[in-house]
Amino acid sequence: MRVAVGSKNPAKINAVKEAFKEYQYEIISVDAESGVSEQPMSDEETIKGAVNRAIQAAELGDAEIGIGLEGGVQQTPYGLMLCNWGALAAKGMDPIISGGARIPLPDEIAQQLLMGAELGPVMDEYAKKQNVRKNEGAVGIFTNGQINRSEMFTHVMKLLVGQYEYETSRNQKTV
Numbered sequence: 154m155r156v157a158v159g160s161k162n163p164a165k166i167n168a169v170k171e172a173f174k175e176y177q178y179e180i181i182s183v184d185a186e187s188g189v190s191e192q193p194m195s196d197e198e199t200i201k202g203a204v205n206r207a208i209q210a211a212e213l214g215d216a217e218i219g220i221g222l223e224g225g226v227q228q229t230p231y232g233l234m235l236c237n238w239g240a241l242a243a244k245g246m247d248p249i250i251s252g253g254a255r256i257p258l259p260d261e262i263a264q265q266l267l268m269g270a271e272l273g274p275v276m277d278e279y280a281k282k283q284n285v286r287k288n289e290g291a292v293g294i295f296t297n298g299q300i301n302r303s304e305m306f307t308h309v310m311k312l313l314v315g316q317y318e319y320e321t322s323r324n325q326k327t328v
């Protein structure tokens with residue numbers, strides 16, 4: 154069985170490997186398009202990006218399972234929240250989705266995003282580091298390293314794999 158991840162970002166690929174480690178699946182990564190803006194600005198847009206990537210990853214990778222992981226932000230009365238969503242696309246079932254932990258972004262970061270900047274470069278500038286998005290992520294920086302981006306996506310992945318297992322075992326029982 155092959156699982157195709159719709160991203161070349163190591164923080165995402167490692168999370169997929171971790172979530173499928175009990176399985177003998179081949180994990181490959183392909184460049185899949187999210188079909189949404191570079192910086193998704195709502196849960197809805199971020200979910201759409203994750204689902205698009207999952208479906209396209211399965212096609213491009215000729216895989217039984219496609220995975221899409223997407224980062225974005227969502228405005229709330231408590232500030233601009235970091236949001237992350239995942240999708241799992243498998244033949245014969247609707248895409249499965251799951252959401253990740255969320256934290257509010259500091260005002261100085263939120264302001265830049267609301268003016269059209271992308272979180273990736275904004276975080277590199279803020280943290281004086283390169284490729285924060287491929288390493289600890291904004292979640293890692295703002296939680297003092299307690300939860301890094303890969304751990305956050307591993308949680309999202311476990312929620313996806315668990316729902317997939319539940320669905321497939323339920324279908325087997327009803328056949």
Ligand SMILES: O=P(O)(O)OP(=O)(O)OP(=O)(O)OC[C@H]1O[C@@H](n2cnc3c(O)ncnc32)[C@H](O)[C@@H]1O
Binds near residue numbers: 192274285289290292
């Ligand atoms: O290579 P891909 O898979 O596209 O990964 P990405 O990190 O560049 O892209 P996402 O679609 O997941 O995220 C959308 C934008 O938000 C940025 N972003 C999202 N979460 C982030 C985080 O935790 N830390 C830093 N940047 C983040 C990211 O760099 C993009 O500019």
